[in-house]
Amino acid sequence: MARENKTRFAVLGLLSLKPMTGYEMKGIIPKSVGYFWNESFGQIYPMLNQLANEGLVTGVEETEGRHHRIRYTLTDTGHQALRDWLAVEPEYYSLRDELLLKLFFGKETEVAVLRGHLEKALASSRRQLAVYQGIEAELKAIINPRTQTRFSLITVRKGLHWEQAQIEWCLESLAALPPVLQPQEAEPQEPHPQ
Amino acid sequence: MARENKTRFAVLGLLSLKPMTGYEMKGIIPKSVGYFWNESFGQIYPMLNQLANEGLVTGVEETEGRHHRIRYTLTDTGHQALRDWLAVEPEYYSLRDELLLKLFFGKETEVAVLRGHLEKALASSRRQLAVYQGIEAELKAIINPRTQTRFSLITVRKGLHWEQAQIEWCLESLAALPPVLQPQEAEPQEPHPQ
């Protein structure tokens, strides 16, 4: 029980980058942690309110004849809460990989279907790899890197390793699967395992 | 909208291996799809009832002086539902990686904390890699492999690639992080980005 709400710390972490509004946070996510962490408005706004009630952040309304917006800042307590959480060993995440599930039950379908899935995954990983390579180049091109750059680079490198592994595995699996045969020379069906 | 319930197809897929009870299913998962897919009793039993109501599976009570148990079998309709789902392009899964989140906010904590996380992850991946290598060896040692063996091998190979990538990335990141310094020679703090 006592399941911890991770959104909490994602929000605190983002506020540690700089004070921002909920709307800005949602916009910054795809450019920062979005490759490995996501949050929706439905969680950001209630969480910001909750954190404000608990004194971990302070919200300041900016209503100078413009949009009604609330800019949140980490308090010392909030900063310490973030630090405490950072020191806790991260929980391994229980993944749910639909591609693997479909491949595992592969004998129930045609090889062509599986090859199609693998080729889509391969193309997707190649695209994503290029994206990460671009980000990596950008980060490395910064003349006077901040400390943040170093940590951004570490997370991007994870993406690079991950996509490279996915690409290798896709190619290997495509090679391991029998080619798509013409109907008249189709493999005889094996009986289901009992 | 219209969010599809994936548990549905995991259950159908497992029943395609052989007819089984809900309890058996829960026991078989860790030895089959458990490395990339999990289900709890709280989902398995209601789903089996639902699938039976829809005619995708049939449940036969076995009450021969023993435990009350219900063994479920795929119907033709259920088998076709599985095949239809297998042909649909798998959705990419939105991962949530707590280790990456902590590393991304790494400037808020000590390098020693981050090194600790990475070393734990490294050790964990090395253990898991050995597990996958064991399974791979077992699968390859089967003299007359069934079709299922081929697909099990493909999913295990994914695990191997994944863990190897994780290990490489951990080592690289540990090398990239500054060593843990003594307090008197600590790096000067950079200001927060604005």
Place this chain on the structure above:
DNA sequence: TTGGACATGTAAGCCGTTACATGATTAC
């Protein structure tokens, strides 16, 4: 004047885990 971006929030509803409830059988 109308559409899009800015901006904050709530409600519905499903998903998933955990704990609880119940009871039979088997091994010690």
Place this chain on the structure above:
DNA sequence: GTAATCATGTAACGGCTTACATGTCCAA
């Protein structure tokens, strides 16, 4: 007899996504 395993479920709770509601400001 008692604990573990077999066996099926339900209930509570929280997480997360999506849709909805509301309103401002600005540019074409």
